[in-house]
């Protein structure tokens with residue numbers, strides 16, 4: 001994992017000191033709230049329904065165990081004993097006090113962490129495939145690239161006051177996109193060029209929110225050297241021409257749509273040609289320096305084949321759903337579900353954080369990943385230690401075996417925490433989890449992504465859920481609109497809107513009907529999404545409204 | 549128009565009249581030109597050598613277009629006259645402005661009560677380092693991190709070859 005050098009450390013310390021000064025100036029009135037707002041946002045500090053909310057950056061979703069322990073400490077000391085993993089792989093605290101925030105940031109800096117650019121109209125924390133460096137389907141580990149982008153985007157003098165927020169995601173496995181690169185302002189896929197050399201496929205203009213758009217190709221192949229100059233050219237075009245008259249039209253997706261991808265590409269190319277590229281790019285030596293931090297661990301090659309049949313059934317079920325193959329024989333990738341039906345999706349208590357940190361130290365090179373599905377990952381576990389990991393998870397009440405199943409729901413905070421919500425979302429996710437509580441049934445249903453948002457801002461990614469749920473409100477009554485067939489991967493698609501909305505109770509019944517319909521119709525090996533695509537919208541719509 | 553103050557003396561009269569509309573066909577020197585944030589720089593390109601000072605308008609401090617304009621004027625169009633960020637900036641943006649190529653910031657005098665001249669100069673001390681290559685400036689973040697690392701790496705390589 002990346003370690004700060006003296007420069008990174010000094011930079012973050014300067015940032016903490018700067019923010020401490022900004023908070024002081026806000027408290028004594030020298031900074032107005034209007035002036036303070038963008039500054040605090042750039043430091044991950046939101047003002048929410050009940051209190052401030054601090055969003056801590058987990059760069060590309062990678063944490064060391066000591067960092068996770070520090071997050072546990074923050075949860076205990078400054079919050080209500082838990083934190084929340086967000087859909088952009090960050091960790092959010094919902095109850096800090098403004099006066100405490102500079103101290104929280106100092107604590108974070110002591111373990112090489114920060115909250116820089118987790119919100120605000122700047123380049124946000126870069127996200128990444130949570131299986132990076134461990135996945136068999138990857139062309140190259142994308143984390144060195146993500147780290148380079150983290151550094152390049154930090155307090156960018158030119159691009160810190162953009163028309164709107166700007167989100168970048170990267171993946172090294174274009175055949176199995178686990179980073180949603182097509183739903184980001186810029187998505188980057190590691191690809192091979194005609195000569196077999198490694199470079200980047202640049203995708204632009206994706207995004208969810210009020211106007212969901214699937215990103216389009218900006219550049220089929222960008223050589224590594226050219227990446228930063230090319231991104232600067234792209235950002236400059238956006239900074240100059242992105243709309244600033246209407247915040248709902250300010251994302252780059254709208255600029256790309258209104259300009260047209262051809263014209264947009266032309267503008268970027270013109271800008272790129274005029275840039276002094278060699279003065280912007282970061283050379284091979286520095287890229288190698290960063291990459292060295294992500295070298296594969298020293299794998300053992302004496303790991304004995306592991307006999308599952310002698311193990312308890314609950315463990316075998318967990319292995320079936322939560323454990324996936326690793327690039328190295330004898331190893332496995334372990335997913336830790338943060339989808340306990342009794343908690344909000346993505347919530348994790350301080351004690352659980354410490355338990356996961358201990359497991360990472362004992363069994364996975366002291367490293368933890370967070371995922372955009374709001375779960376965690378131990379990326380390098382010896383197969384003969386899986387049982388020990390599971391035992392530890394059971395003790396910490398983290399053994400839910402529902403990864404990628406119907407219980408693995410993505411859900412925004414909704415009415416329970418969010419000032420913008422039009423409906424509750426957490427209770428809906430809990431009701432669905434409750435209805436499909438039976439593990440055998442979840443397993444039989446197979447891969448299924450339900451995603452829930454409490455308003456049209458779409459923080460819960462409902463547009464790309466296999467089943468998407470959007471909470472709305474009319475005349476004081478909450479209701480829920482369903483979309484089907486959304487897809488967040490390399491075959492990305494925006495879900496199709498069904499008809500009239502449902503009350504919460506009707507909704508759960510309706511979902512059960514479409515699930516049953518799918519089970520009855522599917523052919524061998526078909527996922528819900530496949531059956532939906534084969535049979536089409538009308539058949540599923542009929543099932544959804546069968547009883548209504 | 550209220551009197552305006554320049555943060556950093558520039559030698560230009562702070563309330564000099566600034567032509568907004570611009571006649572490119574003239575060929576005399578232009579003392580000061582005011583550019584809106586959505587200016588099309590190609591229209592003034594030919595006249596740039598004759599322009600002594602450009603004031604780029606910031607109508608709101610959250611509107612970052614001026615930073616890109618400065619960068620373009622300096623880098624792409626080679627403008628080397630005086631460049632002033634003019635309007636609603638706050639001290640926390642001073643370093644960014646200099647890094648993008650501005651020489652100075654001009655704010656309304658009334659603003660200096662809350663954001664004192666000391667606050668502006670202090671803000672420049674917040675960072676010595678910058679990650680973006682080509683954006684280091686002597687008066688603000690003076691060291692580019694990537695360049696400094698490379699220098700250190702090269703120094704390491706040329707050090708005594710017999711030491712480990």
Ligand code: HEM
Nearest residue numbers: 086087088207208209210412413417418419420457458459
């Ligand atoms: C609790 C208070 C929150 C508020 C007020 C809030 C507000 C918003 C708003 C207004 C947008 C739309 C922005 C736009 O379209 O430009 C948005 C987008 C988004 N939010 Fe939140 N949010 C909150 C919490 C969260 C949480 C907890 C998560 C993660 C679990 C989250 C994840 C996202 C994501 C992923 C998007 C992006 C959609 C896109 O690609 O455009 N938000 N949020």
Ligand code: SF4
Nearest residue numbers: 412418421454455459
């Ligand atoms: S989708 Fe709406 S309700 Fe949910 S967190 Fe975002 S803004 Fe709040």
